[in-house]
Amino acid sequence: MILSLFSCSKRFKPSTNENEYSELTELNSKDTLFRISKSKFYEMGDDFAFMNRKGDTLISSENIYFTFKDTITTFGIILERETYDLIGINRKGERIFEVYMYDNGPDYISEGLFRIKKNGKIGFANEKGEIIIKPQFECASNFENGIATVTYDCYLYYDLDEHLRSESDSWFEIDKTGKRIE
The missing domain is CATH 2.40.10 (Thrombin, subunit H)
Structure with missing residues (x-):
């Protein structure tokens, strides 16, 4: 079931212009995002998705090599797949800053x-x-x-x-x- 959710998920779009940054979305969100992985133990490079409590996939791992937390309440820190840059992302998977x-x-x-x-x-x-x-x-x-x-x-x-x-x-x-x- 998770495999089908991954295929229709919203993709992380790395910034193509270093002046393009997004804002935090919901600072007091009660809907925490959880990292769901196909493997029993999450490791660098594994496929995963961040899903809400309803089971909606909000962020996939297409352009993310590693995530440093298993939940996102307001923002998360990821290691970008192609550049290996540390990126702060909002709950939509958009870049808010580099870490x-x-x-x-x-x-x-x-x-x-x-x-x-x-x-x-x-x-x-x-x-x-x-x-x-x-x-x-x-x-x-x-x-x-x-x-x-x-x-x-x-x-x-x-x-x-x-x-x-x-x-x-x-x-x-x-x-x-x-x-x-x-």
């Missing part, structure tokens, strides 16, 4: 926020996927004690241990609303 990659996976939530990217710039979203600080920075740290260190220009390079490093002469601190701390 900042950290240590071979999506950025972790620190003090309720995690780093996202839009058009190559870094910003911050909350656990619901709402963008709290619009993407505008070239480099940014996670929040610690209510403060993140950011810059509008930085140089990225890999050190001898192949860790990504960033350098800038113009770092400054912001609070969790994005205001500059003087």
Whole structure:
């Protein structure tokens, strides 16, 4: 039965223009989407679908290589099949932002926020996927004690241990609303 639902499902459409992003759909949705897989144990590359409680398939895995959660309430994080980009999607499977990659996976939530990217710039979203600080920075740290260190220009390079490093002469601190701390 799931096989027939997969065939008529709505497909995830990767953005063809980096300026094309969608919005979150329903922030307080009571209709959680559940990942349903044909295999007993879900692994990278497996076919799956996100279905609602009624059994309607809302998102298929056609362009998704991996999903990091088995449910979607407001947004989900997926690994795009062709590019291996980390993408934040809404409940319709539409791109809302790219998720900042950290240590071979999506950025972790620190003090309720995690780093996202839009058009190559870094910003911050909350656990619901709402963008709290619009993407505008070239480099940014996670929040610690209510403060993140950011810059509008930085140089990225890999050190001898192949860790990504960033350098800038113009770092400054912001609070969790994005205001500059003087």
